[in-house]
Structure formats: C-alpha cells, structure tokens
Amino acid sequence: MSGKHTLQPSEEVDERHLELARHEGEAYQRAAKHMVDEVAHTGAMTEVGDYVVGFAQEEAEGLYHVRDGALQWEEPAENQNCHLEVLVAETETGRFLPEMSPRATLTDQEGNQTGPMEVPFVWHPGLLHYGRNFELPGAGTYEITIELDPPAFPRHDEQNGERFDEPIEAHFQNVEIEPGRK
Template identity: 50%
Template sequence: MTSTRGTLPGDPGSSEATERQLELAAAQGDAYRQALDHMAQDVAKAGGTQQVGDYLIGYAIEDAEGMYHLENGKLQWRNPGSANAHVEVVVCDAADGRFIPGLSVSAALVTPDGQELGPFPQELVWHPMLYHYARNWELPQDGEYTLRVHVDPPAFMRHDEINGRRLAEPADAEFDKVTIERGSEPVDPPV
C-alpha cells in the first residue's frame, strides 16, 4: 500500500512510497542534517542554511585544503597552492533533508569592498562525513562577504507520479555577512 502523506505542508504525498519508506527517507535526512549542522556550526569558520523552494541550501567556510583528484586513472594529491578559503555548499531536499547529488552548483562571493568573484562551479566532493559541493578560492582579504549560490535543477529521473514533480526549478540563495578569515591547510598525504 502506498502513502498519500506529504512530507511538507501542502505536499501532495507519494504514490510510490509507503509510510515506512517515507520514515526511512526522513531518517536519512535527519542523519545528514546532524552532520551538516556539525560541519557548519562546530567545524567551519562560518556556516548557515536557508530554504529556497524545494531545496535546503547551506554553506560552510573553512581553510583552503588539499584533495585527491583522479588524473589518468590515478589519484593525485593537490595542495591548495595560493588558495586561502574553502567554500562548501550543500543542497538538500527540503522535504526530507537528504543530500541531492548530481547538481550543477555555482557560487559567487562579493568582497567587503564590493568586488564580485565568480561565479565559479562548485564540484561534488566525497567527504568521509558529508557529501557537498566545493572548491578552493583565492580571496583578497578577510572580512564580511556576501555568498551567492545558484543551483540548476537536477537532470536525473524522478520516481513517483505524485512526489516526483519537484526539484524542477533553479534556486538562488544569498547569504549576507559571511565572515571569512583566510587560511590554508597544505598537507603531505600518507604514502
């Protein structure tokens, strides 16, 4: 038997998922949200979230960091070089809180003196705790920035004749007074 319970006020519900399946999806979202809140509030130098339509968009600012990149079939470590900030963006389904993969996400920063940097694409990053979209940035100064995030609607298929009619519009979020303290974490990965 399928559920007709909606996951958001005004949500028409589901023609495919049972109550138990919707509960399991919500539990996934709750676990992801705990990780997101930990990253944004306890680990990052700055962070926050806002709902925009069907999306919950969040950010975290950290020191620029090294990462592995797959090049010619081999993982290569790249330190941040001259980058001095790491901007992470998360995009979740506002209905159940689960991370949305496969998106085209871009971000722009407006410096304290009004210079716009970007927009630049934010790439999907596998993280041991929290999938997110991110990139290292080279910023000219510390201070209060404005972060603008743009999300294109996902191109993936949607299952569910009722609940699948979502995530079809682009979304734009703006976060004001984002305090950024520049820094960098170059490391030597273990051999």
C-alpha cells in the same frame, strides 16, 4: 511548478518508506549542522523552495584527484586561500541531493566579486557536499550567493516527482570570512 512540495504515500512509496527517507535526511542534517556550526570557520543554512542550501567556509585544503587513472594528493594552488563547501538537500526529507552543479559568488563590502564559480561534488568521510578551493582578496565581510539550476536527473513517482524544476538562488549576508591555508 515551484515552491515547497509535500511528499505523500503513492503507488511508488508507502508511509514506512517515507519515514525511512526522513531518518536518512535527519542523519544528513545532523552531520551538516556539525560541519556548519562546529568544524568550519563560518557557515549557515537556509530553505529556498524545495531545497535546503548551506555553506561552510574553511581554509584552502588539499584533496585527492584522479589523474591518469590513479588517485593523487594535490595541495591547494599557491594563490588559493579559501575552501567553500556547499550543501544541497531536499526540504521534505533533508536528504543530500546529487548532481546539482552549484555555482557560488562571493562579494566583498566594496562590491568586488569572486565568481560565479562552479562548485563540484566532493566525497567527504563525514558529509557529502560540493566544494572547492579558490582565491579571495582577504579577510572581511562577504555576501555569498549560491545558484542552482534544476537537476537533470529523472524523478521517480508520478505523484511526488514534480519538484526541483526551477532555478533558485540562496543568499547569505554579512558572512565573516577568514582566508588561509591548511
């Protein structure tokens, strides 16, 4: 079963609960739009089936990582010059979708590919997303392809839970990328 599905009141969820879920999604989408339009060098969002998929591109940046049971700040590797953030939400409510394991491929105008590469979950104080640093050959125009496999998480609700069941690809054409390091 693929395509876009509409949530309906059921034994598991009433109209008030659906309204609250949509309010949560509206807040997430406002934060995503802020990141894509005002914070990142470039970004975009699109709908593919039951998913809203987006990206935001920035300079490579440091992140905390857990090493030996403790948080340690790590600067980007010397060769890393780009940070790609991937946003994944559901179309019906706009809420963030966890456990998605997106893969991103960036292809320059000459057909040189970077990726596919896994883009892990990153906690961010303003916007939950997936993200990673990587190396690009330089500034220019790229195509970004984001692939998503169906998530392994269970779906609640016999009436509404049959969704996110097929792999999808989101394509972003003519993306002007500005590599760099923070």
